[in-house]
Amino acid sequence: MNEEHMIKNPILTGFNPDPCIIRTGDDYYIVTSTFEWFPGAPVYHSKDLINWTHLTNILTNVNFAGNPDSCSVWAPALSHHEGVFYFVYTDVLRSKYPFKDAHNYLMTSTDILGPWSDSIFLNSGSFDPSLFHDDDGRKWILNVEWDYRVEGRNKSTGILMQEYSNEDNRLVGPIYKIFEGTELRKTEAPHIYKVNGYYYLVTAEGGTGSTHAVTVARSRDIKGPYEVDPQNPMMTSAHNEELILQKAGHASLVSTQTGEWYIAHLCSRPVNGKYSILGRETALQRVKFTDDGWLRLADGGNEAQTEVKAPSLPYHPFVVDHNEHDDFLGESLHKTWNTLRCAPDESWCSLVERKGYLRIRGGESIHSIHNQHLIARRQQHLDCEVETSIEFEPQNFSQMAGLVLYYNTENYVYLYISHDENSGKCLSMMSSTWGEFQHKDLLISIEGAKVCKLKAILEGENASFAYACDDDDWKDLSGPISIAHLSDEGNGFTGNFVGICVQDLQGTKRYADFDYFTYVGK
Template sequence: MTISTQKGTIRNPVLPGFNPDPCIVRAKDTYYIAVSSFEWLPGVRVYASKDLAVWEHCTDVLTDQVDLRGNPKNCSIWAPQLSYHDGLFYLIYTDVKSTKRPFKDVHNYLITAPSIHGPWSEPVYLNSSGFDPSLYHDEDGRKWLLNEIWDYRIPEGNKSSGIVIQQYDPQQQKLVGKPFKLFDGTDLKKTEAPHIYKHQGYYYLITAEGGTGSGHAVTVARSRSLMGPYEVDPRNPMLTSRDNPELPLQCAGHGSLIQTPQGEWYMAHLCTRPVEGQYALLGRETALQQVYWDEEGWLRLTAGGNSPQMEVPRPKGITPAEAKMAAERSLFEDTFDGPELAKAWNTLRIPADPSWCSLSERPGYLRLHSGESPQSLFHHHIVAVRQADIHFRAETSLEFEPASYLQMAGLMLYLNDENYLYAYVTQDEEQGKVIRLMRCAEDAFTVIPDMIPVNAGETVRLAVEVHGIRGRFYGRFSPGQDWVPLFEEQDIRFLCGGFTGNFVGIAVHDMQSFGGSYADFSHFRYTGIEA
């Protein structure tokens, strides 16, 4: 859910938490935004809206089409591009296998579906020359693939050397002809995320430049011919936060456009809201800006300048009766009494297969069978949800009887395999069943010496409460007991950075016997709270 809005405005970010690289499209009377999912499955989360202000999680596209096992952190599914043409949805995405310099192993695919809910076709492999692919449907019926091109020969720094274009033949389901260098980029460098739009006789090429950090920006160029040459907006960049570190929305870039039925234009773009001005714990989020074409045919913010705004006007044609209010704070709860996992859940690199993630083995509970270690890139058995609020609380209840210190189950704050906090139930040779805390911060691993004894056979209730850069775990060992703090308060600034955002979830691990133990979880609740 989004944060609160006034009835006449859209309040940013419209997609809080880890929702980066947005691609917006309109199909009939519904708007959709597809975002990157990286190593989390299901892949390519899609949100839907009728008014651009209130967005709901609609579907996730990639389930069994991809194999992400072994992919390093910050790799896997990058920058999906969603388009709708002649009654068909087209989704282009990159599966990144490695980013180890000087190379990038990136494979681009296309799938189609008659409905946003599928069924989706089998993936068609396109190319591997660069990431951020995009499909342009030209007025003459031809289709063109664009992507950033990666040049490993460049000795230092930026290796994104521009944008290439190549024709795609839907009958043959392959690229035809030769790739053509369309755009070299500007002095902002790191040119990526291309999209083409045709407006009033011009082809407009919109790209992201400046990297995905504080220098991120949207660049606009245009040409009378699809193949160029492209003239860069003389006031470039069109959108950025790079010149004002005090703006509440930082890292603005990676834009895509939509036109409403009433003729208004909006741009979806990536942004962050750094806690204390530095720590993007929620990851890269999605915002909307209202834009227009000026008298010279260049794209401008209706608010003026090129800085992202926290509030923008809603589109015309939405009556007060139709206008909805978004939730002020996020709320998610699962009591595991349905036939399937709630769609808000995510897993790491592998789908939530019933062989390890079962709602049927013990009705009313989620039984998680143990996977490999918390740092596994193959079988990390965790289910988690995005942190969508700067301040939040998450609670769960589990039954688990470990036989060894090598077996553990509990509640995690997880950024990636090098950065996480884990309050877990395990076995100690001297004290028996205990609760412990492990911390991995920038790949520096620590097990906190303190241990909290737990009676054998006892249900354990765990909670974590986060306020900005501070987090603390809590426990409760009988239904009537108050929650008691566990361990010391933790500085969680290390749970930010990279391309993803912080997740909170439940997990089971066993380094003694793979799949040899399990835990039963009776509920999970995440709620945004006041500071």
């Protein structure tokens, strides 16, 4: 078959977990989780399920300062009904065992590009909301039941459902527990679809790690009881460590205008089978309904595939703009850039103070969950190279600017320019590995240099670094170091980012000017 008629997985590379897919007319949209990264909830667009483009972000007027790592925006869900887009999401303020300080909200818009309404509060204490529009006009919110009294780390005890009143903008009526889950446990990410008189409840089970799975149950009554697929799980990678796509789960369902069915789901491509440095990504699988009405992978079995047959739709590529080389010549940051917890603003992140440069003023430490002055982009390739050029004149050791590989406040590698009492302007490195801080044995004087270029070469679970001052040749730093800790395993949910940042721990907002940033995938 012609290559252009195959879907290549993952379709959304790098940190893009918890996909929710919908179709309106000839347009397909996927929204994914962003946790502490801003802007929240990216929307990806396709016409053929093969080619995808980052269209917009929904959560652009939020501030999550103070929220811990891997909190904030969890598992958003899109739906569309009678000309209106509905968007529901969880804002997790804290997720410290055994509780979930989480609040669920709904927003609406008549255009996927916005403007979006203010957030409407739904409920608290749970997560993974979704909205189902029944054909009788009623609307139902589903979410996880979280019971702190349950033994074990995961307290998910099933799926709850409550009616939503469009007129009153709130939940009304009794709460129904429609699903207890299966022996796979850790039941979450509920979505309901009505097909041929059945309500199909699609959930994630097994946890979002190596035992992740997709569970399907059905009922003639939306309130249940729900019968579980006798061949459950419908999809999983748990039994086969050799599969390229691991952690398959958290699925949502869509039908094409040609009557074909697909699920979007999260997956991971662990480095050496161990470390999900790219985070959880998004893939598509072709599915079908069997003669007895169960949802199954179209090619049989229950393993996620790296290539699947595309639907019978016109091929529709988009203009590619991966921002591989950013000269910072635009009036605003390119959409590939992200910041932590809140929007960048002119007070610390300026493209106009010095034309052709990005000026970043120093913020709080790299451990801060309030005012980190850092911009970064997703690592989308297992092997890649990043480079930047910096002009920075620090006056003391508490002022830093440089190139960062960043997973979260407890896992990063930071090559930076600072000032030492003996060496003057210098190059140094720090890291944090699963919460253990280390100031590396690296101190290179670059006193007198105006420009310092920094480079990181990421190859699987290792990274090597180099620098060049002014017009000098590149000089390699010490040998490769492990970046296995910049992965989901034992850390959180976000995958690795690569970027630039500036700190001024004295609060004087010392600035650094960045001439460019390149990202080249291999």
